[in-house]
Amino acid sequence: MKRKILVAFCLVLLAVWPMPMSHPQAAPYFYDVGTTHRAKNEIYYLAEGEIVLGSVSGHFYPAKYVTRAEAAAIIGRTLNFDGGQRDTRFKDVGKGNFASGYIQEAAERNIINGYQDGTFRPDQFVTRGEMALLINRAYSLGGTTLSTAVQQLKIKGIAEGKADGTFGEDEPIIRADFAVFVARAINPQYRVNGQLTSTGQAVVNASALNVRRGPSTGYSAIGLLYKGQSVDVVHIVGNWAYVRASDLEGFVSRSYLVDAGVSQPDEGDALSNYVKTQTLIIDPGHGGSDPGAAANGLVEKNINLNVALKVKSLFENTGFNIALTRETDVFVPLSGRVSFAKEKGGNVFVSIHTNAGGGTGTETYYYSAAGTNPYVEQSKKLAQCIQKRLVEAWNAVDRGAKRGNLHVLRENNMPAVLVELGFIDRAEDAEKLGSSYWQEQAAKAIYLGILDYYASETGLDFQPLYDRVQ
Ligand SMILES: [Zn+2]
Structure with missing residues (x-):
């Protein structure tokens, strides 16, 4: 917090910041869909919703052809079909087929048909023409024949023709292209010059x-x-x-x-009306010429800012007003942080710091002496709520919610706390402090701790806000 263990190579480290560490629970990553893959946005968008899945080995196989069974499963997942495996109306799709549930439901809804001989041919490749019809039927785009289906995809910015002017309707479609078309079909933001008129x-x-x-x-x-x-x-x-x-x-x-x-x-309901009246001040400690603590290749001011920005994005569009004392790497004096909070009419003040000095674990401070900041009980409650969530989120050593005579707490006039996420000079803590995954978990914990505080203070039902991060 106050100690400034500024190592000599600090500036060199700043130049390469940030260095997020990978984590197994992070968003899916496919070894064969890298940052330069043309369909990466659409593929990862579908992967986020578990609409497309990779192999056990972590590959997506973007150049492989899509089978009819895979197409039924992908489209079925976008429509939240119950994918439970079951018997189907097709003699060549038994309960053992991974996509049997999707195939049966897609057939029941006339999204995909079988053949006259009673088969479905689940391993047959899907052609671009079939894809056009499938997408039109699944998302009710209006095309009922091959030519009108293709026309609708073009009009809506979902698929373009090939360079030679044809649509290539008899050619099999590869997984990358299928992902692009499905992503564009479900989310207008991915469309190419698509019409986005209100219905x-x-x-x-x-x-x-x-x-x-x-x-x-x-x-x-x-x-x-x-x-x-x-x-x-x-x-x-x-x-x-x-x-x-x-x-x-x-x-x-x-x-x-x-x-x-x-x-x-x-x-207007009670929750909506209430949160609109509340302004949260998030205070990323240090900044600019004041780096805070530094060790293990990390600099405190950057960690504090990263976590604060993540807290801000969690509260965005919830109705709460949220303001940060700094949003960039600039120096703000302690008195400036307090006056900013007061000018904004803050209702809650949360300062984010990183500890140093050889300990381990998480602690949260509040000011409890009489005389200045009168919000002693509220500050203590807020500190306890945030501390509990942070310790859970990081499985950290619980150093407790503590009294602390700190400027930004003492001189404030609202419930105010200062969190010390972990010790930058302790290897186990530093691993989390420097990881964008664990920073996100800390931000969620602060978000949830603030909600816990408000829920106990107001008795309102904050469930919809909790649901955001579940
Ligand atoms: Zn600090």
């Missing part, structure tokens, strides 16, 4: 509704909509709608939308 308006009919990156709860939440809020419905994927609100677009469950005009928009 109608709807109103949110849940107290709060998560907006997600993709059409399943497997996708991360990017924001919240509140009861009574109206949205433009752009596109439907199964039971999910791609909607656009004032400054937010993404997928919401259709179960919580009603047609505009049918429902009476609420006066």
